[in-house]
Amino acid sequence: MNFNIISYLLYIPIIFFITVKVGWILYKNGEVFMCTIIQNDPEIVASINKLLLIGYYLINLGAATITIAYWETVQNGYEMMNALADILGKTILALAIMHYNNIFWIKFLNRKKQTEVIN
Secondary structure (H helix, E strand, O other): OOHHHHHHHHHHHHHHHHHHHHHHHHHHHHHHHHHHHOOOOHHHHHHHHHHHHHHHHHHHHHHHHHHHHOOOOOOOHHHHHHHHHHHHHHHHHHHHHHHHHHHHHHHHHHHHHHHHHHO
């Protein structure tokens, strides 16, 4: 039995689900934050939000492809579950870091814009 093939068959739908679900949530809810920075132009906000979603999907697709390319050989079920947990955990942490990085920059830009309006 080839445990690597089973690992791939488990990994691909899980990472696809995580990518699509998180991307859609960020897309739907991120527009509100974008409107705080770019006011009076909903078309630009919608366009930037769509570009961010496409970039998010491309980054995750590339990361998933690279992950499969460098997957270690798995010999048994224990190693398979360990490898899946390790790779999915690293991917979820990377997504969280990217998300909080975006929030930081949105807050930073919003504060900068508010100080410019006051001065």
